Amino acid sequence: MKPYCRDTWVEVDLDAIRANVQTFRQHLPAxxxxxxxxxxxxxxxxxxxxxxxxxxxxxxxxxxxxxxxxxxxxxxxxxxxxxxxxxxxxxxxxxxxxxxxxxxxxxxxxxxxxxxxxxxxxxxxxxxxxxxxxxxxxxxxxxxxxxxxxxxxxxxxxxxxxxxxxxxxxxxxxxxxxxxxxxxxxxxxxxxxxxxxxxxxxxxxxxxxxxxxxxxxxxxxxxxxxxxxxxLYPSSYMKEQAAVRLHPALSLKTRIAHVKVAAEPFTVSYGATYTAQPGERIATLPIGYADGYSRLLSNRGAVLVKGSRAPIVGRVCMDQIMVRIEQGSAQVDDEVVLYGKQGNEEISLDEVAALIGTINYEVPCMLNHRIPRVYVRQGKEIAVVHLLSEKNVPV
Ligand SMILES: Cc1ncc(COP(=O)(O)O)c(C=O)c1O
Known part of the structure; x- marks a missing residue:
């Protein structure tokens, strides 16, 4: 059984951590x-x-x-x-x-x-x-x-x-x-x-x-x-220089909790800042600003569903967000990537940082103990740490 019940998690690729250390090892004097x-x-x-x-x-x-x-x-x-x-x-x-x-x-x-x-x-x-x-x-x-x-x-x-x-x-x-x-x-x-x-x-x-x-x-x-x-690179300037090749280790993922198709216009989230038009499909995702997913992404950010970008519509709530998905694409329980890669698309921490007016350093630091950390090596889950659960499984 999984040591967490809400399907929202951070995935940390330990191979990426390892590769990054080895990259610096090669870049530096012995x-x-x-x-x-x-x-x-x-x-x-x-x-x-x-x-x-x-x-x-x-x-x-x-x-x-x-x-x-x-x-x-x-x-x-x-x-x-x-x-x-x-x-x-x-x-x-x-x-x-x-x-x-x-x-x-x-x-x-x-x-x-x-x-x-x-x-x-x-x-x-x-x-x-x-x-x-x-x-x-x-x-x-x-x-x-x-x-x-x-x-x-x-x-x-x-x-x-x-x-x-x-x-x-x-x-x-x-x-x-x-x-x-x-x-x-x-x-x-x-x-x-x-x-x-x-x-x-x-x-x-x-x-x-x-x-x-x-x-x-x-x-x-x-x-x-x-x-x-x-x-991650310390700045966009350093990224452009490409003096070393780094591999981002963190992804943030969740699963769709609800999908509704607008038969007639309806407003979405607090403040009713977005109105879904007939035919639009709105998915609700179980993550919010209380997890460290910034409210500044309201009506601005995007997530990846079935390998395509789905824009956030309406305000980010404490525990939930809504996104507009493509026709007929996704359903309840489908995996969604909020940070990281899905198919050929990527939402990088640099992109999120730019949207909310901060640096990439702050974006993963904001993700708090409500979200379990799932550690992956060679594509396989090897440990989960969830501070809200007693079943912490250290590496
Ligand atoms: C004193 C000190 N050294 C090293 C670091 C690591 O810096 P960076 O994350 O840019 O590699 C920090 C981070 O803020 C720091 O405060």
Whole structure:
């Protein structure tokens, strides 16, 4: 029996995840590792399954945004090194130690307080990557003095170990490389400050997907592979460059719940913004904005039915949408693709993002726990994770 009852599901193609990792493996110098970024539940794809597949395919470490996300991976039995990229409150450093999760630091004060917290704890040292702000304006040390003060605080510590240094690029996906080159120059000058001070550099990393595609020679010890892991390009510019060929891993699917043929005009959905004309066939689909399917797609988006586009008519409701289907084409229980391919047609996450005025990153992240994730390898369903069900079947 299926571990979910409503026929709406996300399908994640693990072969695509694997192929994407291998593509980056070939694109990068052999000495550069791959840190698979599986924050935000693997950009909506499911962090545990994506992490496992990425590790099998050649990634060697993982990254998440905050410690709770790392704990999910550890609870699933994943042993690989995990780095928390964002801020961790000092009262959680002991948890990080017990879970063997590396943290990010960028202030002497934080290092001092974290050290105090761990002083009496019988736990292994916590690995710390120092974040430098070279032009993102978000987290990180901004000057050589700040950097050296954090390094020296870590060196004095018996509970924290300095294991990495990194930065994050703001504009690596753009045609104009001025900003990213300036950031990289600043990062290099931070590294030189450390060498001049006689420090041995720990793990060095700066590339996200975009920088890894455009500047593989900046890979240092590892890249942090996020959006590319999922088979999406960081921007339309990068897609056009086609420097690497990626395979989108996620599809969103459902089945028709109801079909009606208009004998006379009738209005569709809240606000009565669409009127079906005699002869039109309107299908109702069991998915809505409460699943993370944006209401901005009302009267704008489309789905694939029997390999053809069927436009959304009327407003997207909380749990349902209506689409106009071709004459005589489809019936109740037929499979519908909302994101992904059916026959020769495709509704890409890039297309959906453009329609709702966002970036492709946000579209899968919006799909929430109401939708089961079905994992597929070589066309066969191998696992289902459904957070609304007790019958989670991990890979
Ligand atoms: C610090 C950091 N590194 C790496 C990534 C991965 O970026 P991308 O998904 O563009 O590869 C992110 C994602 O936002 C990030 O915040």
């Amino acid at each position: 000495t550069t590792g791959i840190m698979a970024v599986v924050k935000a539940d693997g950009y909506g794809h499911g962090s545990v399954q994506v992490a496992k597949e990425a590790l099998l395919a050649g990634a060697d470490t993982l990254a998440v945004a905050f410690l709770d996300e790392a704990i999910v991976l550890r609870q699933a039995g994943i042993e690989a090194p995990i780095l928390v990229l964002g801020y961790t409150p000092v009262d959680s450093v002991e948890v990080a130690s017990h879970r063997r999760v590396e943290l990010t630091a960028y202030s002497e004060e934080w290092v001092f307080q974290a050290e105090q917290r761990l002083q009496d704890a019988a736990c292994p040292p916590v690995g710390i990557h120092i974040k430098t702000d070279t032009g993102m304006g978000r987290l990180g040390v901004r000057t050589a003095d700040e950097l050296l003060s954090v390094v020296e605080a870590l060196e004095r510590s018996s509970k924290l170990a300095w294991t990495g240094i990194f930065t994050h690029f703001a504009c690596a996906d753009e045609a104009d490389t001025t900003h990213v080159r300036r950031q990289h120059d600043t990062f290099q000058s931070f590294l030189q400050v450390l060498r001049d001070a006689g420090k041995t550099l720990p793990k060095v990393h700066c590339c996200n997907t975009a920088a890894a595609i455009a500047f593989p020679e900046w890979g240092y010890d590892t890249i942090r592979l996020g959006i590319g892991l999922y088979g």
